[in-house]
Amino acid sequence: AERGESAVFADGCDPHDVVIFERLPPGTVVTRNPLPQHEPPYLTKPFLGRAIELQRLVLMLGRRRQKEVRLVTLCGPKGVGKTCLAIAAAVHLYERRWFREGCVYVELRGRSTEQE
Numbered sequence: 001a002e003r004g005e006s007a008v009f010a011d012g013c014d015p016h017d018v019v020i021f022e023r024l025p026p027g028t029v030v031t032r033n034p035l036p037q038h039e040p041p042y043l044t045k046p047f048l049g050r051a052i053e054l055q056r057l058v059l060m061l062g063r064r065r066q067k068e069v070r071l072v073t074l075c076g077p078k079g080v081g082k083t084c085l086a087i088a089a090a091v092h093l094y095e096r097r098w099f100r101e102g103c104v105y106v107e108l109r110g111r112s113t114e115q116e
Contacts, residue, residue, distance in 0.1 A: 040090035040103045047088040050081060057089045061098075 047054070060072050074082040087105070094103045 038099075038104050040087055040094050040105045042091060043084060043087055047084060050085055050088070053085055054088055054092065057085060058092060061089065061093060 057072065057074075074086055076082050090103050090105065093099060
């Protein structure tokens, strides 16, 4: 499990306007690391009507961090939105930096004889 660090700052620490880092060169402040290079595809249409399913999927993937879940499979008839749900969950977690190394999307749809 990851551990964080914390600090407690006392009220009224004087003098409060002392320059701490005089030698820092001027530049742009970066408050967050850039996103990893691998990212999920973004949905071209708004993802609506599946908030409960999205929440359940995100919670299931959260259990993956505790190594309780290794794989989540979405099942259902063709056209019900399994792929959109998976992409929406991946985007949700990616934007919150859940995947440190990035997220790779692999298309696993089968082929029909009409497409071949």
